[in-house]
Amino acid sequence: MPAKKYTLLVIPEGSHQVRRFALQRSWLGVAAVLGVFFLVGVGLLGFDYYRINLDRGEFGRLKVENRTQQQELRRLTASLEGLRQELMVLAQNDAKVRVLAKLSKPKTDSLTGVGGPPEEDPATEFSALQRQVDEIMQAIDLRRASQEEIHGILNDERSLLGAKPKGWPTKGWMTSGFGMRKSPFTGRPKRHEGLDIAARTGTPVYTTADGIVSRSETAPGYGKLVVVDHGYGFKTFYAHNSKLHVKVGQRVKRGDKIASVGSTGSSIGSHVHYEVRRNNVPLNPKKYL
């Protein structure tokens, strides 16, 4: 059982006087509780102080970072402006090429001349930057579409050039032209839908344009016949051959050997009967030699 009262003796050094304090046990309890409160309070204050100090360091760091980011943003804005200028030059070049290719003007460009120095407020500055990026992306899309269109047209022109019959289908001499003539078989006037070119049997017959072989067979009147489909409505006929050297569906280039001259079908003497048709209407091949 602990005592109710305690006595604290204080004896100063080199003195004979002794001080005596009487301490109640209950006071000690109160003092202990107060002490604990005091310690906790000091601890909390210390922690707060520590945190404030940490925050201050963080704040300084953020300030520096913010400044760096602002500079970065400004640099980015400047390079975007440069990019935009370059795109505008590209757009001008594109417009010139479109004129050459006889294409219509492209849709209005989103690229305006508006640029100017960056805003001071970072928020507006950032949204302005975003808008600029969007504009540039749009302009790039437009350019790409335009380039594809130009490319397509050029390709088309190139294949039209390849599809138009051009030149002689064989080495020989013309014996009968296109148009009305007396049929060598019936003696009655009959439209001659092609051109006859006489040549020795076995002389190579060449296709006069790029295309796909659509017929390679023996046909009444025509004898051994090759028909090449060139697209754009163009077809060429090569008749009376002695031999056929291509198959249906075969892709041929202008100048490819497709047959050998002969005299099959309704023919007197070896020759090539050459027809040029557009949308199945016979044209005068002389205009395509």
Ligand SMILES: [Zn+2]
């Ligand atoms: Zn003929």
